[in-house]
Amino acid sequence: MGKWSVRKQANVLLGLSAAGILAAFPFQHTFWGGLAFGLFSAGTIGGLADSFAIGALYGDPLRIKWPRWMGTHIIARNRQRLISELVDMVERDLLTVASIQSTLREHHLGKVLALYLNSEKGKSEAHAMTQKLAAMLLAKADPEQLGAGLKRFIGDHGHTLRLSDLLADIGDWSIRNGYDGKALSFVLQPFVQLVQSTSFRLVMEGIIGSAIRAYEGEKFRRRLVDYTAGLSAGLISAKVQNWLAEFLSSLAEEGHPQREKVKAMLADFVRRLREDEGLRDRIESMKGKVLQELEQRVNLEEWVRQGLERLQTAILPNAGDEAERQDSPPFRWLARELDEALGALRHNEGLQRRLDDGIQSVLLSWIEEKHAWIGRLVREKLESYSEAELIALVKEKAGRDLQYIRLNGMLVGGLVGVILYLLTFWIRG
Structure with missing residues (x-):
């Protein structure tokens, strides 16, 4: 049923009721004629009264200029009073702090947010937002201020840090988690590549050649023996190079005897870092010298500035080639940490509840602080409407229900007219 169909039905019913008065008037002296006349006349009066009242809301009913005292x-x-009433209703009845709090408690915002952030779209938006936030924070960072602060921190607290204890803690953690073997393999791999390089072979060939020449000197017999045995700097350096490469490669493999010895030496060194006071003092002395050299030779402000620029280039969403940017270490670290955090949030209900509590706490605090702003927003929106727009808004939202009032007025009026006619007819006998 369309929004204007009720109005048309009310108009048609009012017209039929008025026509019924004319049709029943000649027969009102009879019982049925009087009953019909009472029905149609009361229904018409009720419909006209309600039509007048509804029309008075918007302007002049029946398009007739009525006097002011008629209440049109x-x-x-009553524009300002209506706006004030609506604002008061929104503030004190509909959107109270208690009602908003009750609505928030009915929804598990933490779980909803966790599900969305782990969806494809949500994860993509989270990555983009995190990158923009990181880039914005880096852009606002002051390299000179950070460098000066870092220098003050090192100067004020560098001597309080026991480097030997820190190294011992790192060593203990690495050994417990099996990272000592991984670190050894990682360190050996560049040495293997270095030993296999042409430049290393040339260096070895030069050293061995010098040793052979020093051994032979001016003695012809030694030269003859070396030549007969095929001892040359190139041949010996190639054999040494191959042996070193094979040894270092095998040392990088698990289970190698020498590898276990190196790991045992590392464990012993970690133990000495805690127990050997002489070693601890030497390390602290070395730390002090390094800090002095850094303070004199390193420009921390420039170093921090360059570091921030590299991070901005790697993280900033619109910086550089997309594939190259996503392959940069800062970008991969940031993306990996975010993915791990989102995965933990998805499967940890306790974390979701804490997130839910945090969101509700922040929202309720903001709502309590800005609650009056809701009323101002409603008032500003309503006052922005002109008189014609406000009337059109009321017609759109309540016009259908007001037309039902007209229909009910005619039906109830007609029923009352029938009841009154029956009562008077009974009294007259």
Whole structure:
């Protein structure tokens, strides 16, 4: 049923009721004629009265200029009072702090947010937002201020840090988690590549050649023996190079005897870092010298500035080639940490509840602080409407229900007319 169909039905029913008065009037002296006349006349009066009242809301009913005391143009004349009533209703009845809090408690915002952030779209938006936030923070960072602060921190607290204890803690953690073997393999791999390089072979060939020449000197017999045995700097350096490469490669493999010895030496060194006071003092002395050299030779402000620029280039969403940017270490670290955090949030209900509590706490605090702003927003929106727009808004939202009032007025009026006729007819006998 369309929004204007009720109005048309009310108009048609009112017209039929008025026509019924004319049709029943000649027969009102009879019982049925009087009953029909009472029905149609009361229904018509009720419909006209309600039509007048509804029309008075918007302007002049029946398009007739009525005097002011008739109470027409109700919306226009009571505009400010209506707006104030609506604002008061929104603030004190509909959107109270208690009602908003009750609504929030009915929804598990932490779980909803966790599910969305782990979806493809949500994860993509989270990555983009995190990158923009990181880039914005880096852009606002002051390299000179950070460098000066870092220098003050090192100067004020560098001597309080026991480097030997820190190294011992790192060593203990690495050994417990099996990273000592991984670190050894990682360190040996560049040495293997270095030993296999042409430049290393040339260096070895030069050293061995010098040793052979020093051994032979001016003695012809030694030269003859070396030549007969095929001892040359190139041949010996190649054999040494191959042996070193094979040894270092095998040392990088698990289970190698020498590898276990190196790991045992590392464990012993970690133990000495805690127990050997002489070693601890030497390390602290070396730390002090390094800090002095850094303070004299390193420009921390420039170093921090360059570091921030590299991070901005790697993280900033619109910086550089997309594939190259995503392959940069800062970008991969940031993306990996975010993915791990989102995965933990998805499967940890306790974390979701804490997130839910945090969101509700922040929202309720903001709502309590800005609650009056809701009323101001509603008032500003309503006052922005002109008189014609406000009337059109009321018609759109309540016009259908007001037309039902007209229908009910005619039906109830007709019923009352029938009841009154029956009562008077009974009294007359």
